[in-house]
Amino acid sequence: MRRRRGRPLDGWLIIDKPTGPTSTDVVNKVRRRFDAQKAGHGGTLDPLATGVLPIAFGAATKTVPYVMDGTKLYRFTLRFGEARDTDDAEGAVTATSEVRPSDAEIERELAAFRGAIMQVPPAYSAVKVAGERAYDMAREGRPAVLEPRPARVDRFELIERQDADTALFEVQSGKGVYMRSLARDLALACGTLGHIAALRRLRVGPFTEAMAIPLDKVLATDDTAPASPDLLLPVATALADIPALALTEAEASDLSHGQAISLVHLMGRIPGTADPDGGLARAMAGSRVIGLCRLENGWLKPERLL
Numbered sequence: 001m002r003r004r005r006g007r008p009l010d011g012w013l014i015i016d017k018p019t020g021p022t023s024t025d026v027v028n029k030v031r032r033r034f035d036a037q038k039a040g041h042g043g044t045l046d047p048l049a050t051g052v053l054p055i056a057f058g059a060a061t062k063t064v065p066y067v068m069d070g071t072k073l074y075r076f077t078l079r080f081g082e083a084r085d086t087d088d089a090e091g092a093v094t095a096t097s098e099v100r101p102s103d104a105e106i107e108r109e110l111a112a113f114r115g116a117i118m119q120v121p122p123a124y125s126a127v128k129v130a131g132e133r134a135y136d137m138a139r140e141g142r143p144a145v146l147e148p149r150p151a152r153v154d155r156f157e158l159i160e161r162q163d164a165d166t167a168l169f170e171v172q173s174g175k176g177v178y179m180r181s182l183a184r185d186l187a188l189a190c191g192t193l194g195h196i197a198a199l200r201r202l203r204v205g206p207f208t209e210a211m212a213i214p215l216d217k218v219l220a221t222d223d224t225a226p227a228s229p230d231l232l233l234p235v236a237t238a239l240a241d242i243p244a245l246a247l248t249e250a251e252a253s254d255l256s257h258g259q260a261i262s263l264v265h266l267m268g269r270i271p272g273t274a275d276p277d278g279g280l281a282r283a284m285a286g287s288r289v290i291g292l293c294r295l296e297n298g299w300l301k302p303e304r305l306l
Contacts, residue, residue: 036058046180152177154174243282
């Protein structure tokens with residue numbers, strides 16, 4: 001069997017992504033810089049977008065789905081008056097409008113975009129239609145007809161109105177919410193057209209802007225040796241938002257061997273924020289993370305062991 005190239009590293013590196021490269025580009029550059037065997041990212045950012053891009057190494061890739069399910073925080077600038085085929089500044093102009101909404105009109109329409117909403121993804125997105133990516137179909141001049149899908153927007157606020165043409169917004173949302181669609185649809189609701197001129201992600205789950213290291217700082221060095229693993233955060237950092245449940249060593253051993261534990265035996269230790277009907281808990285033995293478990297039908301069942 002051929003040996004996988006690179007070092008077996010485990011942990012998270014939080015990159016402050018610049019405008020230009022794709023998320024996959026960043027992963028590949030960082031993986032080479034660390035000479036790591038395995039790496040992936042915790043949530044795609046468009047080439048135009050900047051900000052928090054978590055990179056998972058080794059065992060941390062097992063926790064990527066839980067990071068992607070976490071709360072996201074974004075800031076974007078909406079430019080009124082132009083629709084673009086990509087719904088952001090990188091696309092071609094497809095239509096224009098002279099209408100510029102007032103702040104009061106924007107505030108009035110924002111309410112409809114909060115909470116549980118239905119959203120049509122951008123034509124240039126990774127959504128699959130009959131086995132094909134929507135962005136591939138759009139690039140070939142045959143854009144797909146995309147159906148509305150559920151989305152959760154916890155907060156959508158007008159932060160600043162720089163001028164008549166632009167406005168700055170902050171959005172806190174759940175998984176799979178397209179900022180480009182929010183910008184496009186808000187402009188339409190205000191009786192005009194619009195697209196995202198700038199987009200920055202400030203948070204992904206437990207990972208914040210304050211943790212992020214600029215990509216050029218990670219890549220820029222005269223040293224030919226791989227980057228230091230000291231820059232990596234522990235694998236369990238990704239699970240910090242999930243309620244912690246303290247176990248004994250014996251219980252931790254049982255879980256590690258795939259055995260479920262009756263919730264009756266854990267009474268008084270189950271965190272109040274854990275949903276007893278299918279919710280997740282972070283199983284801990286002292287300061288050691290055993291893995292993720294699900295509270296289901298009166299049992300604590302192992303779901304993802306680390």
